[in-house]
Amino acid sequence: MANKADGKGRIFVVAVLVAATVAVALAGPTRVRRPTGPVRAGTHPGKPLARRYIAFQSDRNGGKYHIFLYEMTTQALVDTPSLNATDSQSQDTCPAMSSDGRYIAFQSDRSSQSAHVFVYDRPASSFRPLYTMGSQFTDEHPWLTGDGLWIAFDSNRTKALWQLYMFNPQRGGYYDKQLAASAPKSQDLYPCCSADGGLVVFQSNRNSPGTNNYQVFLYDVNSKSVEPIPGQDDKSFSGFPNISPDGRYITYVSRRSGTHSALYLYDRNSAKAASRELLPSWTQDQLTPCMSKDDNRIAFSANRPGGQGGNDIYILDMSTLQVTSPTGLNSASNESAPFIQ
Numbered sequence: 001m002a003n004k005a006d007g008k009g010r011i012f013v014v015a016v017l018v019a020a021t022v023a024v025a026l027a028g029p030t031r032v033r034r035p036t037g038p039v040r041a042g043t044h045p046g047k048p049l050a051r052r053y054i055a056f057q058s059d060r061n062g063g064k065y066h067i068f069l070y071e072m073t074t075q076a077l078v079d080t081p082s083l084n085a086t087d088s089q090s091q092d093t094c095p096a097m098s099s100d101g102r103y104i105a106f107q108s109d110r111s112s113q114s115a116h117v118f119v120y121d122r123p124a125s126s127f128r129p130l131y132t133m134g135s136q137f138t139d140e141h142p143w144l145t146g147d148g149l150w151i152a153f154d155s156n157r158t159k160a161l162w163q164l165y166m167f168n169p170q171r172g173g174y175y176d177k178q179l180a181a182s183a184p185k186s187q188d189l190y191p192c193c194s195a196d197g198g199l200v201v202f203q204s205n206r207n208s209p210g211t212n213n214y215q216v217f218l219y220d221v222n223s224k225s226v227e228p229i230p231g232q233d234d235k236s237f238s239g240f241p242n243i244s245p246d247g248r249y250i251t252y253v254s255r256r257s258g259t260h261s262a263l264y265l266y267d268r269n270s271a272k273a274a275s276r277e278l279l280p281s282w283t284q285d286q287l288t289p290c291m292s293k294d295d296n297r298i299a300f301s302a303n304r305p306g307g308q309g310g311n312d313i314y315i316l317d318m319s320t321l322q323v324t325s326p327t328g329l330n331s332a333s334n335e336s337a338p339f340i341q
Contacts, residue, residue: 052292052341053078054299054326055095055104056313060333065091067106067120072341075327081125085110092118094141096339098148099195099245099293103128105142105151114138117153119169130169139165146195146245152179154189154202162187164202164219179219185209188217195245195293198222201229201252203239216241216252229266231274232256238264244291250275251289251298261285263300263316278316279323287311292340299340310334 054070066084070077083104084092090110097104102122107115117139119128130151133139137157144151151167164179179191179200186206193200200219205211207228216229216238229250232238238254240261248268253261257277263286266275279286284304291298298316308330314323329335 051101053097053101054313054329054341055097055339056329056335057093057095057106057337058331058333058335060331060335062088063333064088065093067092067095067104068335069104070326070329072326075329077328080104080120080122083120083125094337096143097341098144099146099341100148101341103144103148105144107140107142107153112136115140117142117151117167119144119148119151128169130167133167133169141190143192145193145197150193150197152191152193152197152200154191161185162189164188164191164200166197179221189214190239190241192242194243194247196247199243199247201241201243201250203241203252207234212237214239216250218243218250229275231266237261240288242290244295245293246295249291249295251291253286253289258283261287263289263298265298278321288337290338290340297340299338301336301338308332308335311336313338315340 052072054072056068056070057065058068059065068077069080085108087110090108092106092108095104095106104120104122106118108118109115115138117130117133119130121128137155139153139155142151142153149168149170153165153167154162155165156162166179186204186209188202188204188206191200191202198221200221202217202219203214204217205214207215213234214237215232215234217226218229219226232254233256236254236256238252238256241250241252243250250266250268252264254264255261260283262282263278264275265278282304284302287301289298289300296318298318299313300316301311301313303311309332311334312325312330313335314325316323
């Protein structure tokens with residue numbers, strides 16, 4: 001399945017992979033509050049869901065993308081009543097989960113022609129009310145803090161620029177203070193936050209406004225500082241960033257080593273200020289990486305020979321660097337944008 005980029009730097013993987021333009025924040029309450037430590041599974045009120053899952057998007061049902069949930073122990077799909085749109089036109093994409101598996105955030109165009117963020121409560125088989133979040137603009141690529149209370153996402157509601165926002169429906173307010181204030185004419189996209197909400201990675205062309213030369217940046221909510229991830233090439237695309245729940249590792253893809261998107265890992269605790277390529281022997285695009293909460297596995301999508309269909313989801317074991325395909329997850333259609341617990 002081929003990739004392409006439009007003039008706004010959005011990356012598409014045939015048939016929709018994800019609309020790539022995420023970003024920013026509108027002025028709201030004073031600041032994002034960073035909890036004192038990582039949020040662990042089961043800390044949210046309600047019965048914790050201890051099993052481990054992979055949430056992903058697939059167009060296996062009639063060519064439109066829907067959200068699916070895969071349980072890793074039973075190696076089977078899990079029923080999610082009322083989660084997906086029932087009409088033949090809407091698409092549900094870009095899932096993210098809370099640490100305990102209770103909430104699934106995703107984007108959908110079911111209520112309008114543009115995408116909006118929805119949060120599904122699994123035990124209740126219903127949606128959390130996001131009364132003040134909706135807008136006539138587009139909200140995309142949501143990410144949840146570990147407790148499921150904060151939603152990071154991108155939106156084009158500020159002068160048509162894509163910027164990063166943070167929202168907490170329980171506070172009864174609107175948006176928190178804008179994250180990582182964007183440079184003029186630049187776009188900030190694909191936010192992903194640590195479990196405690198204190199660190200946010202994202203892709204931006206702020207060093208080359210108006211171009212597709214996106215780079216990966218790290219935003220510290222407490223210090224309000226923005227730093228590029230070391231070792232990037234400012235003349236090639238880097239994006240689809242993901243930060244591990246504990247904030248130590250950052251994974252992303254980059255075209256710096258050739259014509260395909262390769263998977264890279266940056267260890268924030270390492271004395272070596274550089275990222276390393278994880279699968280140098282692969283010649284196929286590797287996309288949308290996500291690290292598990294134990295830092296032991298990275299889920300990603302790729303279209304390579306021997307797969308089930310178009311894009312498939314693969315798991316990279318960080319201890320052995322062996323890649324496997326989850327039994328019973330992929331289909332003859334396209335699977336992408338995995339979120340792994």
